[in-house]
Amino acid sequence: MTDNRIVMPLSRRRFLQLSTAAAAASTAPLIGVSGQAFANEPDMPVKVGYMPITDATPLLVAHHNKLWEKQGLKVETPRMFRGWEQIVEAFLSGQVNVVHMLSPMTVYARYGSKSPSKVVAWNHTDGSSLAVTVAHPINSLKDLAGTTVAIPFWYSIHNIVLQLLLRKEGVEPISDGTPSKSQVKLVVMAPSDMLPALATGRVSGYIVAEPFVALAEVKKVGKVLRFTGDVWKNHACCVVQMHEYDLDKRPEWSQKVLNGLVEAQVWTRDNRDQAAHVLSQQSGNRYTPHRYEPLAKVLAPAASDTQFYQDSGAVLHDEWHSHRIDFQPYPYPSYTEKLVELMKQTVVKGNSDFLQKLDPAFVAKDLVDDRFVKHAIERVGGMSVFDQPEGYQREEVISA
Numbered sequence: 033m034t035d036n037r038i039v040m041p042l043s044r045r046r047f048l049q050l051s052t053a054a055a056a057a058s059t060a061p062l063i064g065v066s067g068q069a070f071a072n073e074p075d076m077p078v079k080v081g082y083m084p085i086t087d088a089t090p091l092l093v094a095h096h097n098k099l100w101e102k103q104g105l106k107v108e109t110p111r112m113f114r115g116w117e118q119i120v121e122a123f124l125s126g127q128v129n130v131v132h133m134l135s136p137m138t139v140y141a142r143y144g145s146k147s148p149s150k151v152v153a154w155n156h157t158d159g160s161s162l163a164v165t166v167a168h169p170i171n172s173l174k175d176l177a178g179t180t181v182a183i184p185f186w187y188s189i190h191n192i193v194l195q196l197l198l199r200k201e202g203v204e205p206i207s208d209g210t211p212s213k214s215q216v217k218l219v220v221m222a223p224s225d226m227l228p229a230l231a232t233g234r235v236s237g238y239i240v241a242e243p244f245v246a247l248a249e250v251k252k253v254g255k256v257l258r259f260t261g262d263v264w265k266n267h268a269c270c271v272v273q274m275h276e277y278d279l280d281k282r283p284e285w286s287q288k289v290l291n292g293l294v295e296a297q298v299w300t301r302d303n304r305d306q307a308a309h310v311l312s313q314q315s316g317n318r319y320t321p322h323r324y325e326p327l328a329k330v331l332a333p334a335a336s337d338t339q340f341y342q343d344s345g346a347v348l349h350d351e352w353h354s355h356r357i358d359f360q361p362y363p364y365p366s367y368t369e370k371l372v373e374l375m376k377q378t379v380v381k382g383n384s385d386f387l388q389k390l391d392p393a394f395v396a397k398d399l400v401d402d403r404f405v406k407h408a409i410e411r412v413g414g415m416s417v418f419d420q421p422e423g424y425q426r427e428e429v430i431s432a
Contacts, residue, residue, distance in 0.1 A: 035404070075106055076106070077106035077107055078106070078107045078130055079111070079127070080108075081111050081113060081119050082110055083241075084321055084322065085111055085159075085240075085241040086156070086243055086311070087159055087242075087269055088155070088270070088292055089155075089311060089331070089359070090156065090359060092317075093296040093299060093307060094295070094296035094311050095107060097296065099287065099291075099293075099299075100288065103291055105288050105289070110215075111128055112319070112320070114224065115222055116185050119133070120133070123273065123275075124147060132155045132271065132273070132275045133223055133271060133272075134184075134185055134187060134189065135187045135269065135271045135371060136188055136191075136371065137152050137187045137188070138273055139187070139372060139375060142245075142398075143386050143390055143395070143399075147273065148275065148277065150276050150399060151271045152272050152273070152290060152400075153363060153405040154270075154360065155272050156297075156358065157266045157358045157359065158261025158266065158269070159241055159330070159356070160193075160240060161242065161259050161270050162237060162238075162239040162257045163230065163238055163245040163254040163256060164236060164237035164254060165233070165254055166254060170236060171345075173198060173200070173258075174201050176198070177203050178212065179216060179235070179236035179237070180234070181217070181218055181235060181236060181238060181239065182218075182225075182239075183220055183239055183240070184221070184222075184240050186207075186220060186381055186382070188243075190239040190240060191218065191379075192371075193263050194218070195379060196263065197432050200432040203215065203216055205379050206379070207381050208381075210315075211264065212352075219235070221235070221238065223244045226238040227244060227253065227254070228231065230254050237254075239260070241270070242357060243322050243327050243330050244398070246326040246329040247326045249326075252323055257345075258411070259356065262267070262346070262348055262352070263430065264429070265428075265429040265431075266354070266360075267367065268363070268367060270399060276351075276401075279404070288340065290404040290407070291407075291411060293313070293405075294361050294405065294408035295412060296372050297360065304332040305328060305331070308327040308332055311327050312327055329356075333356055337356075346389050349431060360420055361408070362405060362415065363400045363402055364424070364425070365393075365396040365400070366396075366425065366427060366428050368395055370428045373392055376388060402424070406424070
């Protein structure tokens with residue numbers, strides 16, 4: 033069953049309420065919905081929370097391939113959520129303890145709401161696109177002026193990249209009112225609601241994680257205008273978030289969680305088509321409501337797609353040799369620093385004053401705990417396994 037609700041942005045007040053409850057985890061065991069203390073139990077199960085997008089692939093592959101069980105961990109069936117507010121609530125209340133979360137949202141959580149949680153790894157790289165309607169001749173960013181475009185969340189890489197693209201073309205992003213001929217109005221919408229909105233003309237486009245853009249292509253109601261990975265090379269969209277209490281009080285458990293996650297990324301890179309089958313609704317676990325075809329278009333696209341997207345202009349940097357979605361787990365500090373810089377320039381609804389006070393270099397060290405992922409990467413052979421240079425540094429490449 034498809035949930036087509038429009039998800040309103042998680043309010044600062046609501047986030048603060050949730051974070052107040054979660055803050056107890058920094059000094060005491062986290063309390064689950066049953067009232068039982070579980071955060072300090074060494075055999076606590078891995079409880080994954082995820083959205084039905086390809087960003088969640090490593091978490092679902094780790095479960096499907098029993099990689100956490102092989103580490104000696106107990107594991108519950110992953111819980112699928114339909115909106116970001118729901119996954120945040122479940123994580124902060126302790127119903128789930130390993131989640132993938134929009135990377136800008138983790139900045140909001142820790143510094144806007146004082147949530148005691150940390151980024152422990154990247155879940156994937158790239159994996160998002162800007163889709164536009166085929167009902168009207170939209171062939172450039174300027175053609176979007178005067179229309180409405182949907183984003184999944186204010187604090188999302190999608191919002192950041194879209195606004196980079198719009199500003200380059202001299203188009204102003206706005207969050208309220210009716211857009212002029214030099215503006216684009218942005219609205220937050222649940223990913224599952226975006227395709228119907230595009231098909232009925234309520235929006236002229238949307239930018240979101242896959243396979244919701246691939247679905248528009250398969251159903252022939254939308255086309256890719258630009259891939260986010262062709263704007264910000266090998267960027268993270270969703271990252272893996274865990275409770276700080278678990279990282280500090282259960283380091284062995286936390287290490288095993290990261291070991292399984294990294295092994296899942298290695299397997300996925302080598303078995304992209306099989307991963308599409310694992311995630312599809314036809315599989316036994318029914319991890320997502322999506323059929324194999326759109327998932328394969330993202331995870332294991334046909335070789336002919338490369339030339340098609342270069343010809344259409346969706347890919348301008350073919351020299352990057354980017355995948356539509358790829359997988360490497362290390363959370364580069366340079367990315368976090370650039371993310372904070374760009375967040376300060378991005379239009380969002382609500383009070384974002386906390387952003388202006390953040391030092392990007394401090395955030396890169398304080399928000400991210402890379403102890404466990406580094407060890408997990410070395411276990412599988414180092415960064416070269418992910419086609420990355422050895423060492424844990426890089427320069428960010430952004431070309432709108």
